[in-house]
Amino acid sequence: MTPAAHLDLKPRRRPRGWWLAGLLVALALAALAAIYHRQLPDLTLPRAVQIARELLQVFQVDVGAVEGAACYWRATDELEWTSTAVVRVADTVGGPAAFVTTLGGLVRMARVPVPELRAFAPPVGQDVLGDIVLTDYNFDHGADYAIYLIVHEIGHVLDWRSHKHLSQTVSAETGASQCDLDNPSVACVFDTQRAVEPPPGNPAEPYAGVSTEEYWAEVFATTVYPEYYGQSTANNLVGPQTADVVKTTLRGLGAE
Numbered sequence: 670m671t672p673a674a675h676l677d678l679k680p681r682r683r684p685r686g687w688w689l690a691g692l693l694v695a696l697a698l699a700a701l702a703a704i705y706h707r708q709l710p711d712l713t714l715p716r717a718v719q720i721a722r723e724l725l726q727v728f729q730v731d732v733g734a735v736e737g738a739a740c741y742w743r744a745t746d747e748l749e750w751t752s753t754a755v756v757r758v759a760d761t762v763g764g765p766a767a768f769v770t771t772l773g774g775l776v777r778m779a780r781v782p783v784p785e786l787r788a789f790a791p792p793v794g795q796d797v798l799g800d801i802v803l804t805d806y807n808f809d810h811g812a813d814y815a816i817y818l819i820v821h822e823i824g825h826v827l828d829w830r831s832h833k834h835l836s837q838t839v840s841a842e843t844g845a846s847q848c849d850l851d852n853p854s855v856a857c858v859f860d861t862q863r864a865v866e867p868p869p870g871n872p873a874e875p876y877a878g879v880s881t882e883e884y885w886a887e888v889f890a891t892t893v894y895p896e897y898y899g900q901s902t903a904n905n906l907v908g909p910q911t912a913d914v915v916k917t918t919l920r921g922l923g924a925e
């Protein structure tokens with residue numbers, strides 16, 4: 670607005686009631702603004718409920734209570750990151766319907782208020798709390814860590830439900846597990862140094878080297894969500910041949 674815009678205004682006499690009405694409107698607006706700001710912390714709750722509902726209806730992922738006394742989710746961000754992890758897995762396996770088929774149905778994620786414990790996915794039969802147990806620790810180290818670890822745990826759920834078909838097949842096909850096909854009774858030798866490509870993560874001490882199960886969870890998680898290890902150029906990402914084996918083996922699982 671420029672001062673010239675006021676030059677044409679002439680003083681006008683207004684009835685006194687007009688001012689009173691103006692004052693009341695201003696007071697009403699101020700009161701509404703105060704109420705609006707006081708309720709701000711609750712405004713994200715509908716979003717939390719919406720995320721939980723979408724995860725259950727679209728992906729058959731149950732995140733438990735997102736309000737009330739039984740809810741241990743501390744912020745809507747925790748649910749946003751969980752949703753991102755699920756969506757990224759779905760994108761990798763071919764969409765929401767393929768996610769449900771590949772996982773073989775309901776995935777229960779239990780949010781527990783435990784500070785110094787990593788997230789974990791107990792084997793089938795020991796899954797009293799849930800298929801995946803998400804701790805405070807999981808969400809205390811930023812979005813990339815939280816999302817990556819949830820994807821990693823979904824990888825374990827897939828593996829348990831395939832009776833370790835995924836970890837055994839993928840580690841054998843990349844060469845990380847060397848098996849004597851003529852002597853099936855002899856245990857396979859697991860050594861990620863023998864794999865066609867280095868495993869993802871810290872080259873000196875890859876977590877993937879712990880076991881075939883962790884190797885699978887790590888190559889799966891880095892295929893789905895490379896951003897986590899990608900934060901440092903010192904880390905290895907997943908090689909193209911290994912990523913191909915991961916995707917081909919997953920497709921085979923969904924087709925069964």
Ligand SMILES: [Zn+2]
Nearest residue numbers: 821825883886
């Ligand atoms: Zn693991």
